[in-house]
Amino acid sequence: MASANSKFDRTTLQLMQISDDTLSELVGYNIKRASNLFQSDLARTLKPLKLRMITFTTLVMVVDNPGIRQSQLADALSVERPNCVVIIDELEQRKLISRIRVPTDRRAYALKVTPAGRQLYKKALAIVQAHENALLDDFNDKQRTQINTAMRLIRTIHLRSQNL
Amino acid sequence: MASANSKFDRTTLQLMQISDDTLSELVGYNIKRASNLFQSDLARTLKPLKLRMITFTTLVMVVDNPGIRQSQLADALSVERPNCVVIIDELEQRKLISRIRVPTDRRAYALKVTPAGRQLYKKALAIVQAHENALLDDFNDKQRTQINTAMRLIRTIHLRSQNL
DNA sequence: TATTGTTATACTCTATAACTATA
DNA sequence: TATAGTTATAGAGTATAACAATA
Numbered sequence: 539m540a541s542a543n544s545k546f547d548r549t550t551l552q553l554m555q556i557s558d559d560t561l562s563e564l565v566g567y568n569i570k571r572a573s574n575l576f577q578s579d580l581a582r583t584l585k586p587l588k589l590r591m592i593t594f595t596t597l598v599m600v601v602d603n604p605g606i607r608q609s610q611l612a613d614a615l616s617v618e619r620p621n622c623v624v625i626i627d628e629l630e631q632r633k634l635i636s637r638i639r640v641p642t643d644r645r646a647y648a649l650k651v652t653p654a655g656r657q658l659y660k661k662a663l664a665i666v667q668a669h670e671n672a673l674l675d676d677f678n679d680k681q682r683t684q685i686n687t688a689m690r691l692i693r694t695i696h697l698r699s700q701n702l
Numbered sequence: 703m704a705s706a707n708s709k710f711d712r713t714t715l716q717l718m719q720i721s722d723d724t725l726s727e728l729v730g731y732n733i734k735r736a737s738n739l740f741q742s743d744l745a746r747t748l749k750p751l752k753l754r755m756i757t758f759t760t761l762v763m764v765v766d767n768p769g770i771r772q773s774q775l776a777d778a779l780s781v782e783r784p785n786c787v788v789i790i791d792e793l794e795q796r797k798l799i800s801r802i803r804v805p806t807d808r809r810a811y812a813l814k815v816t817p818a819g820r821q822l823y824k825k826a827l828a829i830v831q832a833h834e835n836a837l838l839d840d841f842n843d844k845q846r847t848q849i850n851t852a853m854r855l856i857r858t859i860h861l862r863s864q865n866l
Numbered sequence: 867t868a869t870t871g872t873t874a875t876a877c878t879c880t881a882t883a884a885c886t887a888t889a
Numbered sequence: 890t891a892t893a894g895t896t897a898t899a900g901a902g903t904a905t906a907a908c909a910a911t912a
Contacts, residue, residue, distance in 0.1 A: 556778050557766050560827070561759055565834055565853050566740040570755070572856035573737035574780070576730040591734070592879085595725055602721050609893060614720050616738070618881060623895060645888045645893040663724070670729050673859055681855055688852030689729050691845055692736035695837055756902085773870060782904060787872060809870040809911045 569692070576673075583669045587662050588632075592617065594662055596625050597651070600635050601659045605648040607640075634658055733856070740837075747833045751826050752796075756781070758826055760789050761815070764799050765823045769812040771804075798822055 561567045577591060584594055592615075599611055606614075612622035626649065629635045634655030637647040651659065674682055725731045741755060748758055756779075763775055770778075776786040790813065793799045798819030801811040815823065838846055 555767075556763075556770065556774055558763065558778055560762050560766050562857065564830060565838070565849065566744050566830070567759065568853040568857050569733060569737045569740055571780070571860055572853070573733045575856075575860045576733055580730050590878090595731065598724050599720075599722065602724050603719075606720065607893075610720055614722055616735070619894070620882085620896075621880065643889070643893080645886095647894075666728060666730070674729070676859070676862070677855060681851075684848050685729065685852045685855055687845075688849045689732040689736070691841060691849055693726065693732050695840070696735050696739045698840070754901090771870080783871070784873075784905085785903065807870080807912070811871075 579673070580666065580669060583665055584662065587658060587665070589658070589662055592625055593629060594666070596622075596629060597634060597655060597659050598663065600629075600649045601651045601656060604650055605638075607646050607648065609646075611649065629655070743837070744830065744833060747829055748826065751822060751829070753822070753826055756789055757793060758830070760786075760793060761798060761819060761823050762827065764793075764813045765815045765820060768814055769802075771810045771812065773810075775813065793819070 580591055584590065589597070595615055596611065599614060600606060603610075608622055608626060609619060611617075611626075612619045615622075617625070626635065626637070630637060633652055635649055635651050638650055640646045640648050674685065677685070744755055748754065753761070759779055760775065763778060764770060767774075772786055772790060773783060775781075775790075776783045779786075781789070790799065790801070794801060797816055799813055799815050802814055804810045804812050838849065841849070
């Protein structure tokens, strides 16, 4: 991101008298900036494991839900089915998960994690959790609770919106 | 998004016994989902005004910072300068903002909002604020405060990360 | 030499239409 | 007829390199 690489940091922006007061009052704007930060940060964290955010979350879902169908996975992660296919292709080619034909419905695949996939899952999850802890480490218990509570509330907004 | 259009909502997912427990513990995952919701929702809200999130935030920054340079704008919004150019092109072609040569530095442009731009700004900001209020309306005062506090904390994380 | 704005380009992410094979 | 998975493709959004004009 531009800001991260730029020599103009927050303090400099203030010296330049650039104001983002209006935008910083908007939850949608703040959450987008925060999300972008988490995302780019996490991407860097997962890069050594050759995982992206989407391949990581897919791997997690397959581990947690052995035999899940591609369509269920796509729906659970809010990914379009065609895009889900290439993600699963990638994980399958790396022998992290496998497609298994469902006998009772020969259109569908049941997705299972391989031993290698499970190992990478453990490693990746630990890294991601450590990364989140590091980011939240600057804040006291009350602040952490506020963040987690708000995240749950926002997730609730999300789910309510889905159930419209 | 898939979920929004799908007939499989949260309840159905639970009936299917699909678990996202691991992912829903991750702040980064939750904030990404929430951000996507806000974003797609806001995009729909701004569509009648022919504004996208990025053109809206650019318009706001120009209104709040008359005479801002493109490079300052790009930095404040964490947008790469080349991408900023086309955004400003779009707003200038719609006569919402104007590029004015800076006499003291003939490389730079000072950006100013036009009367039409200021009108659209007011309209768009009111719509966005109403949209945010509607989304937060289901929550009580304490919950709202938690969300806003957490958003500010996350923004702090963001800015600290920028200042690394 | 460095910076502002610009062009061209490429890469990722996301979205849609249409196909196949099964149900 | 409808669904699961697939293919191809198109559109955002984002990133980098290289250039002209100016400092």
